[in-house]
Amino acid sequence: MNSVAPAQARISIIGAGPGGLTCARILQRRGIAVTVHDRDRGPDARNQGGTLDLHADNGQIALREAGLLEEFFELARPEGQEMRRLDPTGTITSHQVPEADELFKPEIDRGQLRDLLLDSLQPGTVHWGQALDAISGPVDGPQQLHFTDGTTIETDLVIGADGAYSRVRPAVSPAVPQYTGVSFLEARFSDVERRHPDIADLVGQGSAHAADGDRAMFAQRNSADHIRVYLIQRVPVDWISRSGLTADDTGGIRALLLDRYAHWSPRMRRMIADNDGPYVERPILALPVPHAWAHNPTVTLLGDAAHLMPPLGVGVNLAMLDACELALALADSATVDAAVRTYEKAMLPRSTETATILEGGAEHLLSADSPDLDHDAAAQS
Structure with a gap:
């Protein structure tokens, strides 16, 4: 089967986290249709977690391409870049205070970032309450997405943005988080x-x-x-x-x-x-380091689904950069297959290099x- 053009493809993103939503937003800005499926019953089904910093050299690049950078700065907390190191007595041993105009990595609550991205999407983009169970179909597609509610849909590209316990990952890799x-x-x-x-x-x-x-x-x-x-x-x-x-x-x-x-x-x-x-x-x-997989023209991964690492300053930022580069590759390529190849050619070496540096970093x-x-x-x- 010949790979379809992205503009005619049925593109399915699994996971409505920052990576999946960023990818969907940039695709829609480029005139490409996309559907996001998420297991949560709705956007308010659970607490989205704490705060995170978005870096100028990756996360903010993705938001700029999504047309949301200025709105992000309106919500972000530049003062959140303050960093204190204490000893066990509570004495400050080092103290980094951001300059008044410092915007390299301002903080934003995960829930605020998610709402910013959700509100930017076309109505009906996200299908809530759809937990993926399995993927089936020939390597060159189309793929069948089987959800736990018994529904099945056919798609030309599956993008796994569903985190550490990704249900998409087994379609391309046997690796599991350790x-x-x-x-x-x-x-x-x-x-x-x-x-x-x-x-x-x-x-x-x-x-x-x-x-x-x-x-x-x-x-x-x-x-x-x-x-x-x-x-x-x-x-x-x-x-x-x-x-x-x-x-x-x-x-x-x-x-x-x-x-x-x-x-x-x-x-x-x-x-x-x-x-x-x-x-x-x-x-x-x-995930094991390095984590890579044989090219599949109809399935790929981004963020923690692709390269789960210890939390040492990279997680959401890399997920959003992945999402941006994949969406742009789809917008600029003649076929879905070519777009996935272009994306993975850049993403896999980058993530391997970063994961190698951070391997064992949880001990730090x-x-x-x-x-x-x-x-x-x-x-x-």
Whole structure:
């Protein structure tokens, strides 16, 4: 079967995260029809996670191509680029404060970014409540998408933008995410200036990181007077159950954590004990390095589905750059096959190079001089 022209192709994106929505937006701006399928029942079905920074040399490039950069700057928090490093007593050991006009990597809440992208799409682009079960069909297409609700559709190109546990990935690769040995436990704080002023003072307007070599803490200011704290440990993936606890045993987990962080100052331990609501477990996963696959003219991947890495400053930014380059390749190529080849020729070497640099990087999160976090660990769960 000859590969169809992108303008006549049925293009299906699986996953309505930042990568999938960015790809859809740029395709529509270039006059190419696309449908996005997402397993959530609707855009408000679940919390979208914390804050993230969009870099001028990748994420912002994608937003510029999407025609949304100025709207992004209206929502973003440049002050969120502030970065503090603390010791376990709560003493600031280094402090980076952005210049007044610094816009290299301003922060934005994941939910705000998603809404910005969703609102830019043509009505009906996203089909909610469609969880992909499997893909079938010949390599040269068309492909059949089988959803868990029993529906099946035929498509000429499947774009897997469905994250760490991608249901599209098995169509091109047997790789599955592996636990890195490091886990996050998220604690949330609301109305912080009034209810948690000491924590607000510790964190500042951006992020704060502290570590002792065996355990760490990373806190980040979100919009609407919220702070999220990630307690970072080198533990077995089933550490909660091994401790005789369940994920909803907030009191038991809190007592265990307070014991593990016993030598940290009382002020720092407030970020463990004073959280509003339950903890959220977020083990850090990564795909094998390198991760590549034989070219398939009708299936490709972007973002975490293609190159899941530790959260060290690249996640959403690379996903959005992938999305931008794939959409532009489709707009500028004679066939879908040619577009996928062009995209993967650039994306696979780039992601392999970055993943090689970051391989084993989850361990650095426990170091007092660790690199900046990606602010996107929540996307891996």
